[in-house]
Amino acid sequence: xxxxxxxxxxxxxxxxxxxxxxxxxxxxxxKTTKVPNFAHASFVTVGxxxxxxxxxxxxxxxxxxxxxxxxxxxxxxxxxxxxxLEPLRKxxxxxxxxxxxxxxxxxxxxxxxxxxxxxxxxxLRVPTRNVVLSYRDFTLAGLPGIFYISISATVVAAVAxxxxxxxxxxxxxxxxxxxxxxxxxxxGINTTRMLGISWFLAAGLAGVAGALLPMWSLLxxxxxxxxxxxxxxxxxxxxxxxxxxxxxxxxxxxxAQIVGTTVLANVVGVWVTGYEPVVPLLLxxxxxxxxxxxxxxxxxxxxxxx
Amino acid sequence: MxxxxxxxxxxxxxLFAYIAIYLVVNEGLNIQLGITGVTQFGLVFSVSGGAFTAxxxxxxxxxxxxxxxxxxxxxxxxxIVLTSEVDTFTQSQPLNGFALxxxxxxxxxxxxxxxxxxxxxPAINLxxxxxxxxxxxxxxxxxxxxxxxxPLIGGPPGIIVPDVWxxxxxxxxxxxxxxxxxxxxxxxLYIEYVLRTPLGRTFRAIRDNxxxxxxxxxxxxRCRLEAIVIGSVLAAIGGALFVLYAGSVTPxxxxxxxxxxxxxxLLLGGLGSNVGTLVGTATWFTxxxxxxxxxxxxxxxxxxxxxxxxxxxxxxxxxLILIFRPQGIIPEKPLRTGREAKSSKQ
Numbered sequence: 046x047x048x049x050x051x052x053x054x055x056x057x058x059x060x061x062x063x064x065x066x067x068x069x070x071x072x073x074x075x076k077t078t079k080v081p082n083f084a085h086a087s088f089v090t091v092g093x094x095x096x097x098x099x100x101x102x103x104x105x106x107x108x109x110x111x112x113x114x115x116x117x118x119x120x121x122x123x124x125x126x127x128x129x130l131e132p133l134r135k136x137x138x139x140x141x142x143x144x145x146x147x148x149x150x151x152x153x154x155x156x157x158x159x160x161x162x163x164x165x166x167x168x169l170r171v172p173t174r175n176v177v178l179s180y181r182d183f184t185l186a187g188l189p190g191i192f193y194i195s196i197s198a199t200v201v202a203a204v205a206x207x208x209x210x211x212x213x214x215x216x217x218x219x220x221x222x223x224x225x226x227x228x229x230x231x232x233g234i235n236t237t238r239m240l241g242i243s244w245f246l247a248a249g250l251a252g253v254a255g256a257l258l259p260m261w262s263l264l265x266x267x268x269x270x271x272x273x274x275x276x277x278x279x280x281x282x283x284x285x286x287x288x289x290x291x292x293x294x295x296x297x298x299x300x301a302q303i304v305g306t307t308v309l310a311n312v313v314g315v316w317v318t319g320y321e322p323v324v325p326l327l328l329x330x331x332x333x334x335x336x337x338x339x340x341x342x343x344x345x346x347x348x349x350x351x
Numbered sequence: 352m353x354x355x356x357x358x359x360x361x362x363x364x365x366l367f368a369y370i371a372i373y374l375v376v377n378e379g380l381n382i383q384l385g386i387t388g389v390t391q392f393g394l395v396f397s398v399s400g401g402a403f404t405a406x407x408x409x410x411x412x413x414x415x416x417x418x419x420x421x422x423x424x425x426x427x428x429x430x431i432v433l434t435s436e437v438d439t440f441t442q443s444q445p446l447n448g449f450a451l452x453x454x455x456x457x458x459x460x461x462x463x464x465x466x467x468x469x470x471x472x473p474a475i476n477l478x479x480x481x482x483x484x485x486x487x488x489x490x491x492x493x494x495x496x497x498x499x500x501x502p503l504i505g506g507p508p509g510i511i512v513p514d515v516w517x518x519x520x521x522x523x524x525x526x527x528x529x530x531x532x533x534x535x536x537x538x539x540l541y542i543e544y545v546l547r548t549p550l551g552r553t554f555r556a557i558r559d560n561x562x563x564x565x566x567x568x569x570x571x572x573r574c575r576l577e578a579i580v581i582g583s584v585l586a587a588i589g590g591a592l593f594v595l596y597a598g599s600v601t602p603x604x605x606x607x608x609x610x611x612x613x614x615x616x617l618l619l620g621g622l623g624s625n626v627g628t629l630v631g632t633a634t635w636f637t638x639x640x641x642x643x644x645x646x647x648x649x650x651x652x653x654x655x656x657x658x659x660x661x662x663x664x665x666x667x668x669x670x671l672i673l674i675f676r677p678q679g680i681i682p683e684k685p686l687r688t689g690r691e692a693k694s695s696k697q
Contacts, residue, residue: 081484083392132674140480141390145614146673148392152611153666156659163655270606274488281484319499326488333473333485 049307054300055192059261061299062195066202066254067272068279068291070247075285076223077243080140084125084147085276086269087154088248092118092255093264094158094165100178101171107178108194111256118252119245125150126244131237151269158266174266178259191260198257202250203292209246210288219243271322275302278325282332283339290341297340301328364528366636371531372593373616374632378538378625379585380613382545385623385683387578388558390479393470393486394586394613399493399604400466401459401587406504406600409512412454413437416447427502430510437513445518452515452530455595456588463587467579475572475579482575490606497602509601512594527596534592538585543625545581546686554578558623607662615665618672621679630681638668 067089074082095117096110129146162173183190210216221229222239229236258264265271279298283290302324309317332339376398383391410426410433413419417440424433441448474485497504504510519526545551556564557574565571590609594600612635620631642664646657672679 075480079480081480083487129670129674136677138673138677139388141384141388141483142673142677144390144392144480144483145618146670148611148614149666149669149673151666152607152662153670155607156662156664156666159659159662160653160655163659167654274490277484277488281481285481316499320495322495323492326492329485329488330473333477333481337474337477337481 049304049311052188053304053307055188056261057299057303058296059192059195060303061295062199063254063257063261064272064275064279064299065199065292065295066195066250067276068283068295069202069206069288070251071276071280072283072285072288072291073243073247075280076288077219077240078126078130078134078143080130080143080147081277082147082247083144083273084122084150084154085248085251086273087151087158088118088122088251089255089258089269089272090158090264090266091121091154092252093258093268094161094173094255094266095252096256097173097176097259097264098165101165101169107181107256107260108190111198111253114252114256115249118255119249121154122244122248123241126241155266155270162266176259176264177262178264179261182260189260191257195257195261198253199292202253203289206246206288215242274322274329275325278329281329281339284341284343286338287341290339293340298325298328361524364524366640368524368528368531368596370632370636371528371535372589372596373613373636374535374629375538375592376586376589376609377613377616377628377632378542379582379587379589380617381582381623381625381628382542382554382585383578383582384614385617385628386542386546386551386558387554387575388479389471389575389578389582390483391486391579391582392483392610393488393490394582395491395604395606395609396470396486396489396493397463397466397583397586398590398593398609399491399497399602400462400583401590402594402600402604403493403497403504403590403602404459404462404587405455405591405594406510406512408458409451409455409515409595410434410437410510412458413440413451413513416440416451416454417444427505427510430505434511434513438517441513441515441517442520443518448515448518451513452595455515455591456534459587459591460584463584463590464580466587467583468576470583471576471579475576487606487610490610491604494602494604504600504602507602509599509603511599514598515595531592531596534588538588539625539629542628546625550574550577555623612665615669615672617679618669618677619679621681621683624679624681624683627679627681627683631679634680 067085071082071085074080092114095114096107099105099110099113100107125147129150130143133143133146165171166173179189179191185193210219218229218234219239219242221234222236226236255269258268275298279291279294282297283292283294302321305324306318306321336343376394380391380394383389410430414421414433414437417437419433419436421429421433426433441451470486470489471482474482498507514523516523516526516530553564553569553574557569557571561571590604616631616635617628618631619635620629621627642661646660650657
């Protein structure tokens with residue numbers, strides 16, 4: 046008996062791709078705004094429900110809603126940044142208060158989403174809880190469409206981010222605001238706008254991940270909540286200081302959680318699957334104990350740069 | 352006594368009981384967050400730890416104290432039978448009821464201390480935001496264990512626990528509320544005491560200026576760990592009291608109810624202020640009951656479940672407090688030690 050099948054690896058890759066889209070945003074926001082953003086949970090769920098609305102109200106293909114989710118969730122994050130975080134930052138509030146502000150934003154959206162999901166159910170008469178859309182997916186070479194779409198979305202996001210940040214003037218300004226806000230301001234960079242752009246991008250990517258979520262597993266008003274620990278794990282395992290580490294972190298976590306649990310379930314027993322949510326936590330604890338800077342922060346990479 | 356009056360009494364008793372339980376938990380959060388500046392986003396970890404300890408041990412300890420013959424019954428499948436057998440003893444033996452209560456509190460405290468150490472270990476030496484993320488990630492993990500490992504508290508359906516106030520009969524809720532209030536007062540006075548010790552002053556020095564505290568030779572990770580342990584013990588005791596008061600336990604302790612709401616209460620009252628913690632807890636429950644009262648008037652008018660208004664309103668309230676009154680209702684004041692107070696009078 047094989048310990049795991051090819052489809053398990055495919056599932057793990059989809060999970061890794063979605064996690065990468067979420068985790069890279071957590072890292073980006075940590076680098077620019079210096080705040081671990083708990084509202085990322087709400088970005089994912091809002092993205093999912095925006096896409097669901099498009100599917101149910103306009104009979105869209107599940108994949109068409111991705112850009113709409115990107116823009117609307119990006120807009121949501123701008124609201125959070127300019128209405129709540131900017132006033133707090135101007136008063137030099139501590140990181141703890143910024144963190145609780147993002148958590149409060151997430152809780153507010155838990156309410157908004159709950160009310161919205163109920164209303165959608167009332168008016169459109171469609172199920173809005175535990176939504177599974179994988180039956181609407183196409184199949185290519187024996188693998189579900191989400192496999193190709195999620196991985197290409199992540200690759201596109203990674204390449205686009207790389208070029209936008211490393212190769213454009215905007216990217217230089219963005220990196221300057223990350224490194225030293227005061228210095229960046231003194232040479233005429235509008236750092237507030239730069240931060241706003243980073244929030245829009247980070248949240249948009251999380252929104253796309255949310256839009257793809259019901260194609261892979263299921264969508265709930267608490268989906269983001271369930272995934273938030275995994276998002277931070279991806280970010281920490283990859284290294285909070287390096288943007289691209291999140292992609293490596295996502296692959297490691299995806300494989301560890303899906304393939305690792307399947308292998309263990311086959312070896313030790315099925316009861317292991319009940320403890321699956323513990324995997325991100327263990328991984329995060331191990332990385333923090335051994336090398337808090339994560340994979341991206343390891344000295345090995347510096348040699349390549351030279 | 353007419354029915355209305357009786358209703359008001361029952362309402363007040365329950366309100367005070369919940370204020371007392373939450374005050375114990377909130378004092379645990381205040382020593383960590385308000386006084387030491389540890390970003391404790393995983394308060395629910397120790398609360399659920401204490402709650403599950405109470406759930407796991409209450410019937411077992413009862414069987415041991417009253418020397419009940421289990422007759423080979425399992426504590427999960429025979430939960431109701433054994434618990435009601437323990438209840439028949441607590442009905443007539445108040446002192447043993449108290450002994451059971453104290454033993455459970457002690458066990459929950461020990462478990463809370465261990466959980467506090469475990470959850471902070473990976474990130475205690477790192478910056479406070481790393482610690483915050485780790486603690487948040489630990490938060491709801493015990494629910495996973497409570498659900499998957501059925502011998503603990505019977506999985507998702509949960510189990511019932513013996514009533515340690517059964518001896519009071521019809522006045523059970525009076526006895527329970529009074530006991531809880533006494534315990535909450537003890538937690539309050541304990542934190543007030545800690546604040547006046549050198550340890551408490553070190554905690555606040557770390558919060559106000561890490562570098563200055565370090566240059567005076569204070570061991571930052573160690574002091575943070577001490578604050579986390581003290582706080583987790585109190586939070587776990589709060590969780591155990593909640594279970595004993597409610598009479599049952601399920602693996603459903605959420606980040607919202609046991610981390611976010613306590614944060615909200617502290618912010619409302621004033622971070623770091625001990626009186627503020629009390630005032631914040633009491634104010635929050637009053638507001639909450641008002642919302643609850645008016646909320647159901649909207650049921651049926653709105654196309655959604657009014658439960659969602661809770662989340663919406665509380666989230667907005669926190670953001671408004673943070674932006675417009677971050678110091679809370681009763682801001683923290685510098686503590687006056689005995690000598691200072693005397694010299695200012697002269």
